[in-house]
Amino acid sequence: MTDSDDVLAPLADDLLAKLDLPAKIRLISGANFFRFAGEPGIGLAEMPVSDGPSGVRGENWDERDPSVSLPSGTALAATWDRDLLTEIGALIAAEARRKDVYAVLGPTINVHRSPLGGRHFECFSEDPLLTAEIAEAYVRSVQAHGVSACPKHYVANDSETERFTADVIADERTLRELYLYPFERSVEAGAWMIMAAYNSVNGVTMTENDLLDEPLKGEWGFDGVVVSDWTAVRSTAGAAKGNDLAMPGPWEAWGAPLEAAVRKGEVPEAAIDEKVRRILRFAERVGALNGTPQPVPTFSDEAAARVVRAAAAKAMVLASNDGTLPLRAPGRVALLGSAAAEPRFMGGGSATVIPAHTTSPLQGLSEVLPVVYTPGVHLSENMIPVPLDLVTDPETGTPGLSLRYLDGDTVLDTEHRSAGTLMLFGNPNAMQATAIELRGRLRADMAGEWRIGCAGVGTLSVALDGEQVLEETVLPAGADPVEMLLNPPQRFVTRTLAEGQEIDVLVRLVPGGGFPAMGITYAVGRPRRADDEEFAAAVELARTSDVAIVVVGTTEQIESEGFDRRDLALPGRQDELVAAVAAVNPRTIVVVNSGSPVEMPWRDDVAAVLLTWFPGQEFGTALADVLTGAAEPGGRLPTTWPKTMADVPVLDTKPGPDNALPYSEGIHIGYRAWLKSGVAPAYPFGHGLGYTSWELSGLEVSGRTATLTVTNTGDRPGRQVVQAYLSRERSAVDRPVRWLSGFAVVEAGAGESVTATIELPKRSFQHWTEKGWTIEPGSFTLHVGTSVLALPLSAEIG
Structure with a gap:
């Protein structure tokens, strides 16, 4: 991409001429944990960034x-749903601008x-x-x-075990x-930035891997910034390679040692200049170079909640249904499972954000x-953070x-906080403090034996009504900072209240x-209650209720x-609970709150x-919409769910080794x-049911465009994802049995027929060889349907 090169190149050269070597090196390392460095002398602002896979947390x-x-x-x-990502992208951009990101x-x-x-x-x-x-829809919509x-x-970087040092060995065709x-x-x-991974590929760590040059910056023409994953830059000499920006910063390996290496001729200054040019181009695009950021749409809390609620319902996959759903005026509903009251709204790690509110299944369904x-x-x-x-x-x-932040006996600062878990890394007071105290008066909302305690890394102590009852030095078993931050060890005492x-209660760290x-x-x-009780x-509640969820x-x-x-097993006795409930209530509905596949023996x-x-x-409101039929369960599986691991x-x-x-x-x-193994999964890729029925007919192919008629044969409106797969019998090339080539989302009212148009990209017909991309001569078979295993229509194409 070179959309801004003609305009920016002369400006970048002029700005570069105003920077000495130390200034240029400062710009290719972060200013701190979540902020890119700026340079006031050339009108370059510091640029805060934020984790962003599932929301924009901001710098803190x-x-x-x-x-x-x-x-x-x-x-x-x-x-x-590509169109849904347009809304999601606008919301992400609005959140970023609100947080100055x-x-x-x-x-x-x-x-x-x-799946592991x-x-x-x-x-x-x-x-x-x-x-x-x-991904394309996400990038386009945010950057718009x-x-x-x-x-x-x-x-x-497809797994986490030894993620800092794992060396993926893959041939070029597989990678491509x-x-x-x-x-x-x-x-x-049009991505303006790409992050280089921790792992190595074929023996070379990714921040120094030739894959950053080819195909990324060469063949594909990527003219944005390659930023390292946090701490992934391994060496000073790596500055001559394709990674442009080392995070977080200032990064020790790219400070004084890099300046010395450039002056000795070990790293060419031209390589540093190229990285700075890319950073200047990025800054111009986001409005940080002698400009102001582009205005973005704003979302009220209510509007944001509507977008998230609709997206959550469209994502839910109805894997099986005997007609019990949607629920129509049921009698008493037994809601069971620990996750009904304390679900997982998001995954752990850098995808974590702190929302202003959440709705659990218990809250949503009770309404x-x-x-x-x-x-x-x-x-x-585990205990939970003390509820507000x-x-x-x-x-x-x-x-x-x-x-309270303490430096010896001196109080550095005092804050009122409204959460039981506080993330403090990067907090200047926390960095300076020799001790941190968190205090609150606990009110028991039920009688019985309470666990009262703390979590963190260091020496932890707890005092109850002024009496110290616990003190222990706690260090993590592993070395991954994410686990230390998000899953620190817990310690507690018990009290009958x-x-x-x-x-x-006073917790001190x-x-x-x-x-x-x-x-x-x-x-x-x-x-x-005791586990068995x-x-x-729960089983008795299910037995005496009309429906069990x-x-x-x-x-x-x-x-x-x-x-x-x-x-892939569900933790604890959850499988046992489902089996026991299903045995006493034939109208048992199971809601699976996991981010990836789990075994479901029941x-x-x-x-x-x-x-x-x-x-x-x-979660709760979207789940209520889907279970009652106010919204269609619109999801189709993006990954295969197995019967057993x-x-x-x-x-x-x-x-x-x-x-x-x-x-x-x-x-x-x-x-x-x-497909290659011949083993049947529990639910195949692309699978998902709705609350109506469908018929596909009239498949026609013109060039690389497929059209067909999709008829809603049921009695209510619905949403269907029509999927197109290619196959090639007697191929001279090692191929999958079938592979996805395109898809279209359609909506239709009861009895209505609509036309689905599926564009089949040229790349889906190609395979990689030593000479590059090529298409094997001859025809392919196009299969169209509603999952990789439900493909009633076919046609020859090629």
Whole structure:
């Protein structure tokens, strides 16, 4: 892309001439953790950036400046809806501008190679074309408003185990056809920034890998900024390579050592100049170079909630249904499952944001159905951050907590906070403090044995009514900073409290183990029934209710950045609960709140299965819309769901000797590998039901455009995703049995027929060879239907 080269090139040369070498080197490292450096002398502002896969957090994790929590990557891809991404992109841009952010670090467009991948939920799909289509729509829609997107992580960062050192071994065809393709399409969409990954590919760390030059900057013509993943720049000499900006900053390897290397001739200054040119071009695009950022649409809280609610409903996949859904004026509804009251709205890691509000399934369903609730199982033994409605700031007498930063006996600052978990990394007071105190008066809302405690890294102590009852130095078992930040160890004491009783709680953290104060949590665990008693109560509630809805799901300890999953099983006794409930109530509906596939041994024994992913802040209201039929469950699977983990054809995420992780399956991942293996999954790629019925007919092909008639044969309006796959019998090339070539989303009223038009990109007919892209002579077969296994129409094309 060279849209701005003619205008900017002379200006960039002029600005470069005004910068000495130290100034140029400052510009190719961050100013701090989430801010690109500026240079007032040339009119270049500092540029804050933010994590952005599922919402725009801003530079700081602070509940006083909340963010809209969007559906996860898998959820957005499950909509198969490019137009929806236009709305989502506008909302992301509006959030970025509200938080003074110039770039959002997303979307995450790595591929679902294995369902064990820890960030599977954050990525779009197992299919490169679907990933590319959603990525392109995301990039175009965000950048249309003058905010940069940043597709990541280039390339093959498809799992988390040993993510800093893993070396992916993949042949060029595999890289080109699967893992590079979404990035290629993002560049075609005009991406202004791309993030280089931690891992190596074929023996070379990605921030120094030749893949940054070819195909990214050469063949594809990417003229934006390659930014490193945080701390991924490995060496001073790497500054001569394709990575342009080292984050966070100032980056030690690119400070004085780089200046010395340039002066010695070990790194050419021309390489530094090229990086600065790219940064200046980026700054001009986002309005940080002698300009002001482009105005963006604004969203009220209500408008943002409507967008998220609609997106969450469009993402929900109705995997099975015996006609129980949608619910029509049911009698008593038993709502069960720990996740019904404490669901997962988002995945863990850099996709985390702090929303101003959330709606749980319990809250959302209670507004529209006669719900009675009990959890049935305790999903986690972990405590939760103290709820705001149970704690009072002793300094202000208002709901919340008092936070103090101490340097010895000196109080550096005091803040009123409204969350039990505080993320403090990068906070200047926290960086200076030798101790941090979080205090609040707890009011018990039920009688029984309470757990009262804390979480953090360092020396933790708890005092109750002025008496110290706990002190322990806690250091993490692993070395990944994300896990230390988002899943720190917990410690607690127990106290029996009467309902309404109050107790003063002081949590104190002294940073230690070489780690700064990354965060502090004041945590509690409410009294609860014994496990067997609670389980029996849930089964009895289901037995005596008209309908049973069981919400099952994963936890922060299972799906998150920083580690891969060990298995695909639901944690705890959730499978046992579903089986017991289904045995006493034939109208059992299971809602699965996970970001990626889980095993469901009970799936054929329940009335309906609804997959909701991590749906964002409006989970409860969107779920109520779908279960009652106010909205269509619009999702179709962007990834295959297995019956058992043992069936999964590509599973490994753990590097072997020399940190090598061979992609020995080549181009056969996801549904391609399932088709090759001949094993039937629980639910195939592209699958999803609605509340009406459909008939496809009249397939015609002209060039690379397919058209067909789609008829809604049911009695209510509906939404369908029509999918087109290619195959090639007796090919001289190793190919998948079938592969996705295009798709179209259609809507039709009851009895209505509409025309679906599917554009089939040239690339879907091509394969990579040593000589480049080529199309094998002869014809292909086009298959059209509603999943990779439901393809009633076909035609020859070529």
